[in-house]
Amino acid sequence: MAAQTTAFRVRPYRSHAAAPREAGDLSIVMTMAVVTTPAVLAAAALRPRSKGRG
Numbered sequence: 001m002a003a004q005t006t007a008f009r010v011r012p013y014r015s016h017a018a019a020p021r022e023a024g025d026l027s028i029v030m031t032m033a034v035v036t037t038p039a040v041l042a043a044a045a046l047r048p049r050s051k052g053r054g
Contacts, residue, residue, distance in 0.1 A: 026034070
């Protein structure tokens with residue numbers, strides 16, 4: 001007895017990466033930098049200062 005197989009469509013791996021970006025789009029790395037940098041700077045500026053010993 002042979003097992004019956006069914007055909008199904010397989011999407012290409014990472015097909016969205018092959019699509020060209022539009023001229024005005026930011027890359028994911030640039031978007032992460034734009035979002036993360038102000039947060040890191042704000043956290044550093046708002047950090048409580050340590051009091052000196054002595």
